Amino acid sequence: MRTRAAKSRWLALILIFFCVAMAVVAVRTPAASMALDARVGKFLDDNRSDWHDWNVPYEDGKVLHDLIVRNRHTRALEIGTSSGHSAIWIAWALSKTGGTLITIEIEERLRQKALQNFKAAGLEAYIDARRADAHQLVKELEGPFDFVFLDADKEWYLQYFKDLDPKLARGGCFTAHNAANAFPGVKEFLDHVRSRPDYRTFIDRSSSSGISISCKNE
Numbered sequence: 001m002r003t004r005a006a007k008s009r010w011l012a013l014i015l016i017f018f019c020v021a022m023a024v025v026a027v028r029t030p031a032a033s034m035a036l037d038a039r040v041g042k043f044l045d046d047n048r049s050d051w052h053d054w055n056v057p058y059e060d061g062k063v064l065h066d067l068i069v070r071n072r073h074t075r076a077l078e079i080g081t082s083s084g085h086s087a088i089w090i091a092w093a094l095s096k097t098g099g100t101l102i103t104i105e106i107e108e109r110l111r112q113k114a115l116q117n118f119k120a121a122g123l124e125a126y127i128d129a130r131r132a133d134a135h136q137l138v139k140e141l142e143g144p145f146d147f148v149f150l151d152a153d154k155e156w157y158l159q160y161f162k163d164l165d166p167k168l169a170r171g172g173c174f175t176a177h178n179a180a181n182a183f184p185g186v187k188e189f190l191d192h193v194r195s196r197p198d199y200r201t202f203i204d205r206s207s208s209s210g211i212s213i214s215c216k217n218e
C-alpha cells in the first residue's frame with residue numbers, strides 16, 4: 001500500500017515538475033527570441049558599413065533573410081562564408097524557422113573572423129562553419145537542403161548546381177550572388193537553371209549585384 005502511495009507521490013511530483021518546465025519554456029521563448037532579434041538587428045545596423053571581405057551588401061542580406069522566413073526554409077547551405085555577413089542574415093532567418101546553416105569557407109583566417117562575428121551577433125548555435133574546399137565538400141554532404149546560397153568561385157557555379165540539385169528538396173530554393181554581373185561562369189549557370197522546367201528562376205535586383213533565385217517545383 002505504502003509503495004503504491006509513494007509511487008503516486010513521485011508521479012505527481014514529476015508531473016508538476018514537467019508542467020512548471022513547460023510553463024517556463026513557454027514564457028521564456030518569446031522573450032528570448034525578442035532579445036535575439038534585438039541583438040542581431042543591432043549588430044547588423046552597427047556594422048552596416050564595416051564589411052570589407054567581399055561581403056554581400058545589406059540589401060542582399062535582407063533579401064535572403066526574407067525569402068527564408070517567407071518559405072519557412074530550415075536546412076540551409078552556404079558556399080563562401082568569408083567573414084560571415086550573408087551567413088548572419090541567413091542564420092537570423094533560420095532562428096525564426098527553427099533551422100540551421102552549414103557554411104563553407106576555404107580560408108581559415110576568414111572562417112575565424114566569421115566565427116567571431118557569429119558569436120557577437122548571438123547566432124553561433126545556428127551555424128556549422130566548415131573550413132573546406134567546397135568543390136570537394138559539396139559532393140560529400142548528404143543533404144537534403146531546402147535553401148542554398150552560392151557566393152564563392154563563379155566559374156564553379158554550374159558545377160555546384162549540378163552537385164546540389166539532387167540534394168535540394170522539392171519547394172527548396174537555390175540562390176546565387178552576382179547574378180547581374182558579367183563574371184565568367186555566371187551566364188553558363190543562369191542559362192542552365194533557366195532551361196530547367198522543374199525550376200522557376202528570377203533575379204532579385206535589390207542591389208546592383210543581383211541574386212538569382214531558382215525554386216524547385218513542389
Ligand SMILES: C[S@@+](CC[C@H](N)C(=O)[O-])C[C@H]1O[C@@H](n2cnc3c(N)ncnc32)[C@H](O)[C@@H]1O
Binds near residue numbers: 082
Ligand atoms: C564573395 S566572398 C563571400 C562573402 C560572404 N557570402 C558574405 O556575404 O559575407 C567569397 C568567399 O568564397 C571563398 N571561396 C572561394 N572558393 C572557395 C572554395 N572552392 N571553397 C570554399 N570557399 C571558397 C573565398 O575565400 C571568399 O571568402
